[in-house]
Amino acid sequence: MNEALCAGSFLLLQAYTSKAQSISDALTGGGYVSCGIFCEPAPALEHLASQQPDFFLTESYLAGVNGYELVRQAKQLCRADCVMRVSDTGLSTHEALTTNLSGYLTPGAGPEEYLTCLRHIRQGRRYVSPALMDWLRDTSSHPEKGAPLLRRLSDREKQVLRLLADGLENDAIADALGISSTTLTSHFANLKQKLGLTTTRQLVIYAARHSLPGSSLPGSFRP
Incomplete structure (x- = not known):
């Protein structure tokens, strides 16, 4: 891909490979470059350190791992903007308020919303899923x-x-x-x-x- 057309690079850590692939396809179709899809934290962190992507996309809870702690580890390894799919209960914790995330998505976020999220961040704006904003207000x-x-x-x-x-x-x-x-x-x-x-x-x-x-x-x- 022509570097001038590249919107940025991303690394994706998701529990479900099929959904991760659809997200990756949407992002690459939007001009972003994939640095890999992972379902385990350890190799994902290793590649974060070596690949230095622009975005790290992950979840708040993954195979017994605290997603917020994972983001803190990631930020020690690279300067990527971190985007997280957060569960309702996950966002209601103190950790969600103090973790330095650039984007907050709901568990139901589809590939197109991931693309919207990264575009917002590229423009210097934080992204919070509209559905998540509604949940915060209602609950x-x-x-x-x-x-x-x-x-x-x-x-x-x-x-x-x-x-x-x-x-x-x-x-x-x-x-x-x-x-x-x-x-x-x-x-x-x-x-x-x-x-x-x-x-x-x-x-x-x-x-x-x-x-x-x-x-x-x-x-x-x-x-």
């Missing part, structure tokens, strides 16, 4: 505990949180709101302090879980 175990916290936020802080949930990166958020990166960093710090969180990833998931109401944005900008 948040204690939504009443989060809602009062939102009332502590200023209108500008709610705008920042909403744009994070929509997948915008820091520079895009600052541009959309007409603020400096220093001011944005200050908003992040205030949000984490008020909501009892420690990372930006947690802010993104928090916004989804508590159905953050939309805030009007300056000018004609829409995320």
Whole structure:
């Protein structure tokens, strides 16, 4: 394949080979290059280290292995963007909030959604499956505990949180709101302090879980 046309490379770790092959076929058809399909963690990690793909696609639970721990190991071996199919119970754990994932997919995600996910990430956006966002909203175990916290936020802080949930990166958020990166960093710090969180990833998931109401944005900008 012409390097100029290559959208990126990926390595896929999936329990079911037939489904993994259909995902791989969709991605290669979309211009991505496969670095291999694996059903066991050990050889997958070995190839991650040697092949250095752009994307590592895996699952939250695979043959008794904790997928979040697997991602942490992968990030020590390469700089790939990590995408995970997460179970409902898996995403409700603390691990899902603190693992540095670029994409979150549901167990039912099909090949085309994988392709959509990688394209979003290539554009500098996080990807969270729409079905997963719905699940987070519908099954948040204690939504009443989060809602009062939102009332502590200023209108500008709610705008920042909403744009994070929509997948915008820091520079895009600052541009959309007409603020400096220093001011944005200050908003992040205030949000984490008020909501009892420690990372930006947690802010993104928090916004989804508590159905953050939309805030009007300056000018004609829409995320």
